[in-house]
Amino acid sequence: MTPSEPRFKPTNFPPTDEQLAIQTHRERKVVVVADAGAAKTTTLALRLAESLRRQVAPEHLLGLTFSDEAAAVLRGRLEEIGVAPTLARHVRIQTFRAFALQVLADQFNDRAPVRDRPEELAPMVREAVRHVRRRAEARCVAISSALPEYNAQIAEFLEISQFLKAQMYGLNDADEENAEPIEEHARERDIDPFLLRLHVEVERQRRLVDVIWRTSEDAVFDLVRLLDQSASSALPAFRVIVIDEMQDMNPITARLVEHMERAPRTFITAAGDFDQVIHSRRGATVDFVMSLVNAAGVERMRLSKTFRHGPAMTHATAYKKTTPTESGRVVRADIWVREYVASNPATAAPHVVKAIRAWRKSDEANRSEDQAVILRSPHLSIEIESALMTEGIAYRCEGFDSYLVRPETLVLRGIVAYALKAPNLLRIT
Template sequence: MEEAPSAESLLEALDDQQRLAAEALLGPVVVLAGAGTGKTRAITHRIAYGIQAGVYPPNRVMALTFTSRAAAELRGRLRELGAGPVAARTFHAAALKQLNFFWPQVVGGTMPRLIESKGRMLGHAAESLRLRLDTAALRDMAAEVEWRKVSMISVEEYGLAARTTRTLPPQLDADQAVALLQAYEDIKDQRRQLDFEDVLLATAGMIEAEPWVAQQVREQYRFFVVDEYQDVSPLQQTILDLWMGDRRDLCVVGDASQTIYSFAGAKSAYLLDFASRFPEATVVRLERNYRSTSGITEAANRLMRGRPGALTLVSADADPDGDGTGTASPRAKGRGSAAVPGGGEGFRAPQVSAFPSDGAEARAIAGAIAQQIASGIAPEDIAVLYRMNGQSAVLEQALGDAGVSYQVRGSQRFFDRPEIKQALLALRGASVSISGEPLFKSVSDVLRGLGWSQAPPEQPGAVRDRWESLDAIMGLAERMPAAAPSAPSPTSCSNGRRASTSRPSRPSRSRRCTPPRA
């Protein structure tokens, strides 16, 4: 068995800012960590250092994050640093483990089953109310279910929000939306099932109602670290407070500029107000960026200037040691962070553009590429990066319309993917017998037979990639005119933004469309 690193060697592997975070072991700590600043490195070394220094019993440390993939990465890095016994979980996984354990003792019997799809149950609720809702409306209302629960408001209180600030599907008024959410809860209770938000609510309820449960939970975990704290919701903050009790050994890490789940109830105010809530808190800023050149960080700083909590990033290539000298100390060279190449001669600063829709954005990108190729730039020197597989469809269509040949690296062309070919064959076959139904309804029925569901799967990798591809077809169908044929094709896709998804969508592996060599 490989020997765990010593406490001092753990600190030696960090830069000065990261080291400050790692050495702040006790009391409330907030680490404001910009993009590419080694946030995960800092917090995993902090935990490992606390264990090696004898401050943290490893089985009393809980590291919390928001996705299963991020939790798995934390566990892997902690094992490499000799901190394997530390619990690194998502909020839901931690709560579910506690709920499974305490339910038989508090309520009796086994815990109710978790529902697989809010959309399906909402569909049953809509039928009970004689409401005709399409797939997009059910998806939007699933998001409303989640928003209501993570915001910790009742169905009745949701009615006020529905009448004032919430955007509802056009088929529903506020009273119908309230009735639908209540019917969803009634059916769920009748079937003795829970959704993911219920897991957090039920766990919080047990800790609040049963002092012995609270005592047992707090005796098990003493030291908490929360990653991506800018995306915490009121419900997650509530259960974190219950886990903590009156203790103060909490370290939160985040960047308000990277908040991505506000539409799902996340509130960056918890991060921004942390130092006000805990006046004695240690505040550490990680602003040395190891991922980007100076041109990139300067553009990012300009873009975020004046926004609440914005950090000022400094590229490591401009100041490797962080001391203003522009030179790297021996310790800085040994941090283990990748060096960032400079912009080089002819480097152009990034430009930021905004567009009203996905289609407009894709057409602008395709037009710019066509102009660059016409000006003599080699096609192989041009790349388009995107974060989700489903985004490639509209980009590929725009490139084709502009007469730009392209290659998709890291994946296949959208309409060449096996699951897309299979879906198109099924849609063509179904179009013979379908008449009078809305296009999106016909398409969703066919895609469900191929394994598509309204909610994305928890599994990463191929399962997630397949879902994103099928979901992109659903998006194309939703954007097409009402009179369009039943099977979408590469040449019949209209542009526009699709309806929102029922739960926050996590980015998959980055892909890029690259024009082939001339």
């Protein structure tokens, strides 16, 4: 048997030629350019399964994703294609955040508490605001904009702060407190200089000597900072690393991957659909990820067969993308366009309910799990969730919390329950 022949054969489907080539490749760095629904996650699972069959210990395999849901799907896919559950459980599959937190704890003995809830972060930000105000007053400098005080303003500031860290700003303590560099950095990033000063101050307080707290989003930033300062790599060695949804990589996650690929005999396979950048607010851009795709020493491979929709939709997609695409399914793709008032999302909810009921009565209906409502933002779920509940249609949310359990809703429900002396209003069914 030659090395290019697959040793692992999935139990429930025949891989395409493109999948087999990715499953058995021998290049150290491979980027898989994939279309939507082209079985990226399944293909990465095949890569891991092939490594297991070639006697690579599961502890030397790593799968990285950008969300807990994607990590669960990748692990589930391993079992679905025929990897024994006892073996699949030993493969390390984590989000970048979880991986960084674990390495910080295991390799650097850094177990700083994680603060992710807005009410936990607000006091730190307000203390930093007071410090920035005192410094401005001492220098007789007028603050040019309103610094965040309320929770909504603080949440917006934290988004800006995380974006700056995703771009590696302040990674190696290069940001000085004197005015000139701050003003220059602010102009370069088109950000208010006082917000940039606030970002620097929060970071200063967060890591006075050692890191005293972090958000889970800070974990990769903090780990890369330590790795950049370390004379030798403190990362655990992996033989095979796969990265799902590569289109959402940003400079700080890319720097972490650079550190990992320095280990000898490490093979990295990353897959993404570069038309679907989701985490732009975390610094991911098409231009940046394409620079990684086109970097020296990177082998490009392709997944061009989609299993998400049939030939009609595939043909339309190929026309839009101007890249060859084919369908791996023979299904009908019907599209109905229903217009609603953009300023009033509530008008869309009845259309969603009507479409769900019509589909369930159709000949194609199989399971309710085969239906999905795709939203651009979690706030759009409120009216649709309410309409589904009113109609008695069961649903679940993936990738975000139902509005019923979001903090602001729980506070309001608590007030109403107390006023009406009706504790049942707090019960989630």
